[in-house]
Amino acid sequence: MEEKFAYVENAEQPIAMHPKKFALWLFIVTVVMIFASLTSAYIVRQSEGNWLEYDLPSIFWYTSGIIVLSSITLHWAYASAKKDDLASLRTGMIITSVLGSAFLIGQWYSWVALVDQDVFFVGNPAGSFLYVFTGLHALHLISGVIFLIIVLISTFRYQVHSKNLDTMEMCVTYWHFLGGLWLYLFMFLLLNH
Amino acid sequence: MATAHTATHSASAHDHHDDHEHHDNFITKYIFTTDHKMIGKQFLVTGIFWAIIGGLLSIIFRLQLGFPDMELYWLKPILGGWIDDAGKLDPNFYLALVTMHGTIMVFFVLTAGLSGTFSNFLIPLQIGARDMASGFMNMLSYWFFFLSGVIMFISLFIETGPASGGWVVYPPLSALEQAMPGSGLGMTLWLVAMTFFIASSLLGGINYITTVINLRTKGMSFSRLPLTIWAFFLTAVIGLLSFPVLFSAALLLVFDRSFGTSFYLSDIYIGGEALPNTGGSPVLYQHLFWFLGHPEVYIVLLPALGITSEIISVNSRKPIFGYKAMIISMLGITILSFIVWAHHMFVSGMNPFLGSIFMFLTLIIAIPSAVKVFNYLTTLWRGNLIFTPGMLFSIGLVSFFISGGLTGIFLGNSAIDIQLHDTYFVVAHFHLVMGSASFFGLMAGVYHWFPKMFGRMMDPRLGYIHFWLTFIGVYMVFFPMHYIGIAGFPRRYYSWTNFEFSNMYTDLNMFVSVAAIITFGAQLIFLFNFFYSMYRGRVASLNPWRSNTLEWTTPLHPQHGNWPGEIPTVYRWPYDYSKPGASEDFIPQTVPLSATPESNLPHEQELVKLEKAIIADEEEVLVANESKES
Numbered sequence: 001m002e003e004k005f006a007y008v009e010n011a012e013q014p015i016a017m018h019p020k021k022f023a024l025w026l027f028i029v030t031v032v033m034i035f036a037s038l039t040s041a042y043i044v045r046q047s048e049g050n051w052l053e054y055d056l057p058s059i060f061w062y063t064s065g066i067i068v069l070s071s072i073t074l075h076w077a078y079a080s081a082k083k084d085d086l087a088s089l090r091t092g093m094i095i096t097s098v099l100g101s102a103f104l105i106g107q108w109y110s111w112v113a114l115v116d117q118d119v120f121f122v123g124n125p126a127g128s129f130l131y132v133f134t135g136l137h138a139l140h141l142i143s144g145v146i147f148l149i150i151v152l153i154s155t156f157r158y159q160v161h162s163k164n165l166d167t168m169e170m171c172v173t174y175w176h177f178l179g180g181l182w183l184y185l186f187m188f189l190l191l192n193h
Numbered sequence: 194m195a196t197a198h199t200a201t202h203s204a205s206a207h208d209h210h211d212d213h214e215h216h217d218n219f220i221t222k223y224i225f226t227t228d229h230k231m232i233g234k235q236f237l238v239t240g241i242f243w244a245i246i247g248g249l250l251s252i253i254f255r256l257q258l259g260f261p262d263m264e265l266y267w268l269k270p271i272l273g274g275w276i277d278d279a280g281k282l283d284p285n286f287y288l289a290l291v292t293m294h295g296t297i298m299v300f301f302v303l304t305a306g307l308s309g310t311f312s313n314f315l316i317p318l319q320i321g322a323r324d325m326a327s328g329f330m331n332m333l334s335y336w337f338f339f340l341s342g343v344i345m346f347i348s349l350f351i352e353t354g355p356a357s358g359g360w361v362v363y364p365p366l367s368a369l370e371q372a373m374p375g376s377g378l379g380m381t382l383w384l385v386a387m388t389f390f391i392a393s394s395l396l397g398g399i400n401y402i403t404t405v406i407n408l409r410t411k412g413m414s415f416s417r418l419p420l421t422i423w424a425f426f427l428t429a430v431i432g433l434l435s436f437p438v439l440f441s442a443a444l445l446l447v448f449d450r451s452f453g454t455s456f457y458l459s460d461i462y463i464g465g466e467a468l469p470n471t472g473g474s475p476v477l478y479q480h481l482f483w484f485l486g487h488p489e490v491y492i493v494l495l496p497a498l499g500i501t502s503e504i505i506s507v508n509s510r511k512p513i514f515g516y517k518a519m520i521i522s523m524l525g526i527t528i529l530s531f532i533v534w535a536h537h538m539f540v541s542g543m544n545p546f547l548g549s550i551f552m553f554l555t556l557i558i559a560i561p562s563a564v565k566v567f568n569y570l571t572t573l574w575r576g577n578l579i580f581t582p583g584m585l586f587s588i589g590l591v592s593f594f595i596s597g598g599l600t601g602i603f604l605g606n607s608a609i610d611i612q613l614h615d616t617y618f619v620v621a622h623f624h625l626v627m628g629s630a631s632f633f634g635l636m637a638g639v640y641h642w643f644p645k646m647f648g649r650m651m652d653p654r655l656g657y658i659h660f661w662l663t664f665i666g667v668y669m670v671f672f673p674m675h676y677i678g679i680a681g682f683p684r685r686y687y688s689w690t691n692f693e694f695s696n697m698y699t700d701l702n703m704f705v706s707v708a709a710i711i712t713f714g715a716q717l718i719f720l721f722n723f724f725y726s727m728y729r730g731r732v733a734s735l736n737p738w739r740s741n742t743l744e745w746t747t748p749l750h751p752q753h754g755n756w757p758g759e760i761p762t763v764y765r766w767p768y769d770y771s772k773p774g775a776s777e778d779f780i781p782q783t784v785p786l787s788a789t790p791e792s793n794l795p796h797e798q799e800l801v802k803l804e805k806a807i808i809a810d811e812e813e814v815l816v817a818n819e820s821k822e823s
Contacts, residue, residue, distance in 0.1 A: 019326040019407045026399040026433060033437035037484065041441065041477055045456075050472045122453040124472045129456075132448070 024170050028177050031140060035181060038136070039188055042129050046192065052124035056189055057113035063106035064186050067179045070099035074148075078172050084162050086155065093152040096175070100145040103182075107138050126193070133185050137178075144178045147171050225336075227328030228753040232335050233314030234646060237639070239342060240306020241720070246346075247297035248713050254290045257282045259706025261690050261699075275354070287687040288357040289375050293349065295360030296383070298628065300390055301345070303493040305338050307635045308432075311496055312401045312425040314642065318744035319419050321410025321761060323754045326403040330396050337393035341386045348382035356383035359685065361486065364457035364478050368449045371463050380450070384443055391436045391443075398436075401429035410743070412763035417782070419742050419767045420513060423520050424499020427527045428492050434531065435488040442481035449473070476541055483534035490627050491530045495523060497634020498565060498594075501587040503767075504641050505569055507740045508584035509576025510778050512768035515568040522561035529558050539610045548607040555605035562598055566591060577771070577778070581738065582656025583641035589664045590633040596668075597626025600675065615685075618678025621671045629667045636663075639723070644737045648749045649730030655722040659715055666712030673701045741767045741781045764804065765797075 045051075077092025111131065114120075119127040151171045154160055160168050226232060253272075256263060264280035265272075275286040313331065317324055325331045348355040357375025358367040362383065370377045405418075405426045418426075445456040449470075457478045458470035506513040513519060535543060535551040569591045578584070600622040603609050613619060636659075643651045677698045682689065689695040736745040743763070747755050761783045769780040774792035785808070786793055787801045 017407060019403050022407060023326060023330070023399050023403045026402055027395075029433055030395055030399075030437045033434055034441050037438040037441040037481060038445075041445070041456075041481055044480060045474055045477050048474055050459075052472075121448075123455070125454070125456050126472075128448065128454040132445070136444075 018166055021166065021170055021173070024173060028174070031177075031181070034136070035133075035185065038129070038132060039185070042133075042188075043192060045125055045129070050124070052119070052126040053193070054114075054117055054119050054127065056130075056193060057110040059106055059110045059113055060186055060189075063103050063110070064183060066099050066103045066106060067182050070096050070103065071176050071179045073099060074172055074175050078165075078168060081155075081160050081165060081168055082162050086158075086161075089160065090152070090155050093148065093155060097145060097148045097152060100141065100148060100175075104138055104141060104145070107134050110134060130189065133189070137182055137185060140181070141178050144175050147174060225332060227324070227332050229313045229317050229325045229328070229331060230646070230751065230753075230755075232331050233310050233312075235335050236305055236309035236313060236338070237646075239339065240302050240310060240635075241723070243297050243301040243306065243342065244716075245720075246349075247294050247302055248716065250290045250294040250297070252710055252713055253282070254287055254294070255706040255709045257287055257687065258689075259703045261688065274352075282687075284687040285357060285374050286354055288359075288373070288685065289354045289379070291685055292357050292359055292362075292375070293345075293355050296345070296356070299360060299489065299493065300387070301338075301342060303628070303631045303635070304394065304432075304489070305390070307631060307638075308425065308428055308492065308496045309335070309338065309397060310635075311421070311500060311638050311642075312397065312429065314646065315421055315744065316401055316404050316425055317408070318645070318747065318751075318755060319422050319742050320405060320408065320413055321743050321756075321763065322404060322408035323756075323760070325400045326408060327400055331400050334393045334396035334400065337389045337396065341389035341393060344382050344386040344389065348379050348386070351378055351382070353377045353379055355379040361479075361482055362446070363482075364446060364449060364475050365461055368446060368457055369461070369463070369468075370450075384447055384450075387443060388440070391440050394432050394436050398429040398432040401425055402433065405429075410760045410763055417763055417766045420502035420516070420519055420523075421496075421499040423523060424495045424502070427523050428495045431488045431495070431527055431530060432492050435485040435492070438481055439485035442478060442485070445481075446478065476538070476543065479538050479541055480535070483537045484531070486537065487534040488530040490623075491526055493627055493631045494634075495526070497590060497631040497637075498523070500634045500638040500641070501569065501590050503742070504583050504587040504637050505572050505591075506768050506770065507641075507738050508579045508581055508587075509572050510579070510770045511572055511576040512770055513568065514571040514574075515564070516766070516768060518564055519568055522564040525561035526558065529554065529561070533558065536605055536607075536610075539607045540614045545607070552605055552607045556602065559598070559602055559605075562594070566595055566598070581640065582651070582653055582660055583637045583738075585657070585660045585664075586633045586637035586640060589660065590630045590637065592664075593625045593630040593633060593667070597622055597624075597630060601626060612681070613678060615683055616678040617674040617682045617684060620684055621674035621678055624671050624674075625667070629671070633663075636660075636719070641738065642744075643723075643726065643730075644733035645744050645747075647727045647730070648733055649726050649728075650733050650737065651722050651726040651730060655718055659718045659722065662715035662718070663712055666708055666715060669708035670705055670712060673705050677701055736781075739777075739779050741769060741779050743782060746781065746783055 073092050074096040077089050077096060080086075080088035080092055111134070114127065114130065119130070121128055121131045148171060151160060151168055154167065222228075223231065226235075253268070256265065265276050265282055266280045268282075269276045272282075272286070275283045277283060313325070316322070345355075353374040355375060356362060356367065356379045357373055358380070362380070366372050367376055367380050405422060409418075445454075448454040449456050449458055453469070455470035455473040457475050458468065458473040459475075460471060461468045502513055502519060533551060533555045535547060536555045539548050539551075573588070600618065604613055604619060604622055640651055640656055643649070677695075680694070680698070682695050682698060686695075690699070733749065735749060738745075743761060746761050748757060763782045764785045765780065765782055767782050769775075769792075771778045772780060772789075772792045775789060776791075780789060780792070785804055786797050787805055787808075790798070790801070793801065
């Protein structure tokens, strides 16, 4: 029996990962590459001088808090789904969607704050980069909120439960990734501006 | 980018359907199909269409270069206003021709037409899968490519002409509408088309990787994968990591062009007037662009190398020499391709110390490349060579890979590059090693897998004529370019007869142009052969090349789902050709080791016992299931 097991291992049976979840991870890789290239471009450009110095909008601290909170509530929703606690699942999903939208509104106000200190999209690249980072991230976050709402709707159709978690898990992965991506961008900006 | 995500979400589960009775109508079978084989053919036919367009564009600018005094009135019906009253080609349109030739050939023909065709067609067939991981995403990938092509095609016909800043579209030339006519609407359409192209490549790439990792048949371990699949897999990985960076570069360029930002623009005066843009860096664009641009070379080349490995092994009737060395060198090329991009920028004003580092990294690529060449030659060495057209094109690829690769060592030197940069030496180098080599890989693949695609054989005699004309023609076109390049003859010059240093090359340029026209003409033989054989060719046998891989175990015209019954199990690697002791000179992957005791090697004999135990187990389960059903 042991020998046979060794053979199976040797033959490398195809890994058991859900193909769509795997594809989501690959999609995440492409998003990582986009932001990796943009943040490297930021560093390369910054090192050449002629760089506008300005204060990061303080509202970023609040939106970062909101996005962390939303990840926690989503995790709570996911844990409830695993326990088939439908009421908590729905509450968790609703709170997460609301927090996600609140984050987007907060990011909008960060742009307002930037304009108030005369940092515009058009002008020194130091400011333009910030608009591109936040804007492109917000665009992905909108797709994340849409995904949250799709899952929320399916909870009302009783399609999310402990036996059917694939979509939910993909949504959770994507949302945590987007939250982490924002924290990376914020940290990057704190360190490099 | 969100599209890819929703597509993942909404695609219906196509993974394990055992129902092969698909009643397709014309639209679901030939147009909006989710069958990987048909999508592969769609990519192929679209790629051929673009190859004709791209080739024709090059013929037009070769006429200008080879015969500067020629009157081109006869082109007026096609080119209209681009031929002026004196019968001369418009200089701006010349630049547009060069740009479009590059864009079309690199992206539409050798990326989508090569990788798109063969990754789609061969991955499921050779790993033993019913279809791609997501048929819907695959369909989307083709239609994004198609849409991208439509937009690029439209840009050829607009009044200000298509994008003209070279296929690399460097700013500020591409960023300012005032710079040249092609930087207006033509450039906008170029950027829109490329955005769709990137989306298409990413959708395809995600699918290829997922399929290779998740959907291999029983027994198909990574160490038993045909080298074609390894090549497609690594190509998809490179694409997945590099195309998003092109997207970033293009996005910032769009902002500079249409929103007035200054990512790439600084201190520019046009007609004595200063532009408002300050603080941008054009070198930044070059870094971002070449971070895609260099891996792109390998996106184009690796599939061709994979196809060649397979075809050379089959037609030498020998196992590929150094299977593991081939994989390791492809992995090496994959990794190195990401850390050599700045060798395109030696003269861009980059720090010379950085240039030395990139020179060192660049020259390292010669090692895995040389390993691959060595392995091709040693596979051919004393093999029972069968010169099918596919085999000839594969050997042609190896020839170009050597002759074009050697000049790469010159160009990789940052000091020599000062003389050779932007001369025809560079043009000769990359047309041989990347253009012609990949094109020959594409041709080899078409000749070799045509019987599987259409169930008929292509005519080999026409194939031989096509090969020899193309092979000699390519060398006639590109070899003289080395000479004029070393002499300093620059790229992208519309007119060169007025300069002391270049006006003595009239003969060579004329020679190159005539050779180019003949080579292009030879492709018509292929076109005839391709479309004629599709309907009238000799009906193929099930395994016409006596090959080991799984695709030849399918029926002559595989339906959606590929195998009518169970998916075959794999028991051995794909290169058991001329194995000592075996009665035939090939043993397909589906033949168990226990069935070939006469040819098994000692360590394989050990595996036979385990194999038998597993087969017995499975039969038990099968019998149990059947008795349950009845």
